[in-house]
Amino acid sequence: MTQLITLFLLPAGIIPYRVWVLSRDPSRPARWAVIGLYAAAIGYAGAVAYGFAFTDPTAVCGSTTLDNDFPLVSVTVDAFPPEVACETTDGHGPMRRTAPSAWIMWAGVAVAVGALSVLLLRRQSRVSSEVRAGAIWSPLLCAAFWVVGVDPVLELSRTDLHDECVRAKTIPPETKLIHIEVLDIDRTVFPPSITCTYPDGETDLLRISGTGVLLSGAASVVFAGAAVHQVRRAGRPGTGREEPAR
Numbered sequence: 001m002t003q004l005i006t007l008f009l010l011p012a013g014i015i016p017y018r019v020w021v022l023s024r025d026p027s028r029p030a031r032w033a034v035i036g037l038y039a040a041a042i043g044y045a046g047a048v049a050y051g052f053a054f055t056d057p058t059a060v061c062g063s064t065t066l067d068n069d070f071p072l073v074s075v076t077v078d079a080f081p082p083e084v085a086c087e088t089t090d091g092h093g094p095m096r097r098t099a100p101s102a103w104i105m106w107a108g109v110a111v112a113v114g115a116l117s118v119l120l121l122r123r124q125s126r127v128s129s130e131v132r133a134g135a136i137w138s139p140l141l142c143a144a145f146w147v148v149g150v151d152p153v154l155e156l157s158r159t160d161l162h163d164e165c166v167r168a169k170t171i172p173p174e175t176k177l178i179h180i181e182v183l184d185i186d187r188t189v190f191p192p193s194i195t196c197t198y199p200d201g202e203t204d205l206l207r208i209s210g211t212g213v214l215l216s217g218a219a220s221v222v223f224a225g226a227a228v229h230q231v232r233r234a235g236r237p238g239t240g241r242e243e244p245a246r
Contacts, residue, residue: 061075
């Protein structure tokens with residue numbers, strides 16, 4: 001029922017949206033920004049409210065059992081990204097009950113971020129549009145790497161990390177190993193890494209995501225420094241940069 005309410009609220013926002021458009025006549029990027037923010041808010045609210053996930057998550061996962069043929073093994077609840085993952089003994093992995101609302105939320109976030117970026121790039125400024133684009137998108141990319149690739153792994157329990165280390169050692173799936181020994185698991189937040197130590201070497205579970213966080217974070221610092229430099233240079237007399245960059 002909550003998922004149906006979420007789908008109903010999306011078109012319900014058309015009326016206040018039309019009133020706002022007719023009274024203010026905003027630009028097209030501003031309209032898309034409002035649409036994206038509204039969809040993101042509705043998606044997040046629907047994911048959180050679904051079955052009162054943060055107070056009784058087992059009630060949300062109860063419908064996944066069929067006459068106790070596949071009883072629950074564990075329930076994982078995250079506030080952001082909003083998710084209720086139900087894992088049963090059927091061996092098919094966790095069922096993410098809040099996935100539809102989460103997809104609506106992420107789609108809204110993507111639309112809003114894109115529209116707001118266009119608004120910021122169109123504004124007159126002493127900073128060039130290229131530097132502004134880098135200053136906007138590099139921290140967003142860093143946050144995306146963290147939210148999607150790093151944070152979910154860092155939150156895993158010691159037992160789940162052990163299973164991930166074993167799974168990483170059996171890639172490709174055709175590898176035939178009878179026993180895999182994990183000697184140690186080292187977890188660091190910054191730089192983000194989870195190092196699995198085996199008798200024959202090491203593997204970093206966050207090699208790709210952690211590298212993405214570091215590179216995009218470094219790019220954010222570079223673009224921010226370039227923006228400050230252009231602002232200071234434009235304000236000096238005799239530099240020929242008094243006019244705002246477009």
